Amino acid sequence: MKFVEKGGHGSGLINGGVYLVNVLRLREILSPIDEKKFSLEKDVIEKNLDNMRVYGKIFVQYFIDIG
Secondary structure, three states: OOOOOOOOOOOOOOOOOOOOOHHHHHHHHHHHOOOOOHHHHHHHHHHHHHHHHOOOOOOOOOOOOOO
């Protein structure tokens, strides 16, 4: 399994966008980012997946995207 932010990749799971980050690593994780605006998914998680412990929970309930 891999983490790929939305796009033309076919079917897959929905990312609910809820994250728990170790505050002791927060500066280390965000320091390479120079922009004021960035995507946590694309600019941090996708690019550092091999160096991070990322877990997910699959829910099978109905999902409504309010964003």
